[in-house]
Amino acid sequence: MATRIPITIRRLPGPSLHADETVTVFAAPGIGGAAAMDAAWRERWRALCGALGVAVGEAADAEAAAAEATGAFAARALGDPPWTIRRAPLPGEFLLPEMDRGLAVSAARLAVASVDLTRTGSPPAAAVVRMRQSADALGGLAGSLPSVAARPLAGPLVEGLSRLGLPWSWSTVNPGLVRVGEGRHLTLFDGLKSMRERHFGGVVARNKLAIKRYLSSFGLPVLPERVVTDMNDVAAAAESIGYPIAVKPIDGSLGHGLSLDVRTPAEAAAAFETARPYGTAVMFEPFLAVPDFRAVVVDGAARFVFQRVPPAVVGDGRSTIGALIAAHDRAVAAHDPSVPARHPIGHDAEVDRTLARGGRTVGSVPEAGQRVTVRTAPLLHIGGHPVDRTDQLHPSIDALFRRLADLVDLAVFAIDFRAEAVDRPWMAQRFAILEYNSRPNLGDFVGHPVIDRIIRRVAPDPEAVRLPTILVVDRNPGDGPAHLRRQIDQDLLPFGLRSAEGLHLGGLAVPVHPGEAHLRMTEDPTLAVAIHWASPHDLVRNGIGAPVIDVAWMPADESATPSDLRALVGRLARHIERWDGRAMVPPAILAAAGRLAR
Numbered sequence: 001m002a003t004r005i006p007i008t009i010r011r012l013p014g015p016s017l018h019a020d021e022t023v024t025v026f027a028a029p030g031i032g033g034a035a036a037m038d039a040a041w042r043e044r045w046r047a048l049c050g051a052l053g054v055a056v057g058e059a060a061d062a063e064a065a066a067a068e069a070t071g072a073f074a075a076r077a078l079g080d081p082p083w084t085i086r087r088a089p090l091p092g093e094f095l096l097p098e099m100d101r102g103l104a105v106s107a108a109r110l111a112v113a114s115v116d117l118t119r120t121g122s123p124p125a126a127a128v129v130r131m132r133q134s135a136d137a138l139g140g141l142a143g144s145l146p147s148v149a150a151r152p153l154a155g156p157l158v159e160g161l162s163r164l165g166l167p168w169s170w171s172t173v174n175p176g177l178v179r180v181g182e183g184r185h186l187t188l189f190d191g192l193k194s195m196r197e198r199h200f201g202g203v204v205a206r207n208k209l210a211i212k213r214y215l216s217s218f219g220l221p222v223l224p225e226r227v228v229t230d231m232n233d234v235a236a237a238a239e240s241i242g243y244p245i246a247v248k249p250i251d252g253s254l255g256h257g258l259s260l261d262v263r264t265p266a267e268a269a270a271a272f273e274t275a276r277p278y279g280t281a282v283m284f285e286p287f288l289a290v291p292d293f294r295a296v297v298v299d300g301a302a303r304f305v306f307q308r309v310p311p312a313v314v315g316d317g318r319s320t321i322g323a324l325i326a327a328h329d330r331a332v333a334a335h336d337p338s339v340p341a342r343h344p345i346g347h348d349a350e351v352d353r354t355l356a357r358g359g360r361t362v363g364s365v366p367e368a369g370q371r372v373t374v375r376t377a378p379l380l381h382i383g384g385h386p387v388d389r390t391d392q393l394h395p396s397i398d399a400l401f402r403r404l405a406d407l408v409d410l411a412v413f414a415i416d417f418r419a420e421a422v423d424r425p426w427m428a429q430r431f432a433i434l435e436y437n438s439r440p441n442l443g444d445f446v447g448h449p450v451i452d453r454i455i456r457r458v459a460p461d462p463e464a465v466r467l468p469t470i471l472v473v474d475r476n477p478g479d480g481p482a483h484l485r486r487q488i489d490q491d492l493l494p495f496g497l498r499s500a501e502g503l504h505l506g507g508l509a510v511p512v513h514p515g516e517a518h519l520r521m522t523e524d525p526t527l528a529v530a531i532h533w534a535s536p537h538d539l540v541r542n543g544i545g546a547p548v549i550d551v552a553w554m555p556a557d558e559s560a561t562p563s564d565l566r567a568l569v570g571r572l573a574r575h576i577e578r579w580d581g582r583a584m585v586p587p588a589i590l591a592a593a594g595r596l597a598r
Contacts, residue, residue: 005112011025016542016544021098025096026104028112037059044118044122066108103142156446157189164455194458223286227282231273246258249282250279257282292417294306303449342380343384400433469529470592495590498514498521518532531593555580
């Protein structure tokens, strides 16, 4: 029976008569209308939901029960606490928090089945087993959805945008990217990398060998290298560089396949095997046994410079190094502020190799107060920690980075380099630029001023990046929107138009639900103004979707518009014009749109 019950799931961007925020609208009118659930039915339904791992309340009718169960199954899948489900203004509809439509549909099918199968008696045991499997499968579906946790590089950006009150969302047109601003003020971010950056610098940054050869061509200090693709060439390449060496894949990232301070042919062979799976080739270069640094460059200047200190533990005279590492990692997990690192050290072959350099093992007991480096690589995500050196940067190093910024033509990037000290001239010490990153990872620096500076470059304030919006409320739209669209298309004006005919952008019809029209217009990087020409019924059902309306034309006859819709428009609109449905012509709208675009 449940398969024949129609289920409606639609996303309704706020603000609307339904809610200020974006919500998921649920309806299943064929499940029994507003017929009350008798006590026996309700108890069977609640017992089944309990067997499926969710708790539900005392639903008054079948539709409310299906809505509540939909929210309960979706919340369980996402690992959220129970949600409050609200009735929508339109009969038979319910409001759930915004969620992925696929997850909502799957949860709704399971919920409707739970209500329908308990209508006349307890469901068969086999059906309960199948439903439990479906409920568990929802967790896998939810786990596959993109989220902030799954996009750690975007975490600092999202935190900064939210804290600064700037408009942003996950892009629906470009999955995985963060959308900042609207229309022609739109900027897409991949982590902290703006997709408006120049293409050339980003291409070079993908390959460590390309970086070296490009920078060395213009006199910047980089290390010599040998590229190795075959194990038979490892020994000769390492000898030609001279031990100790660093071994890395030429197109790897996040330190994958990296080996530092390699001292013997056997270690070089092992390092080559470690690096080979992570790149198209392996690069050998001299290892500089001096401090490691990263500089974040914004608009041509180093705005943040920090030293990356290798993971280490401090002896207490009693504990083994293994025990000290375990204690360190427990402190990191507990967010102990006395521990400068933000990631665990762990224990692997690199730890054993690093300790062996000093004649130690994880079973060794260092003296009280003795600092023991346990990893050669100073990367933060394997237990290293940062030390801010921005104020110490020598003018000659700053000038060198400005030159690099000019060469790669990127507004935001990070430079990895090694130096004896950052407060001395680079040419008077052992100094080398290792690489630059067009997509800097600042996941450990949430809230840092340099992130705010990156954001403010493209979004100085909410108003500067908003898409101006016009609303025309017309009880009888007739052919007015068609005339307006023809004028827009003829003049090639950068305006989007939503009407009863659908959404039109750049002369093309765009297949999108009316409630999603404004969101789609904000993601069009060519638009200067968004225009909505809609009937009161359309706006009541599908919402406006725009948080701010610059100019709203409302019917002079207030009885033509529901009072709650008038109140919503009055709250959102900065300026309201009254019209009688005859005086309004497309040129007037175009004139207003032109003023807003300017």
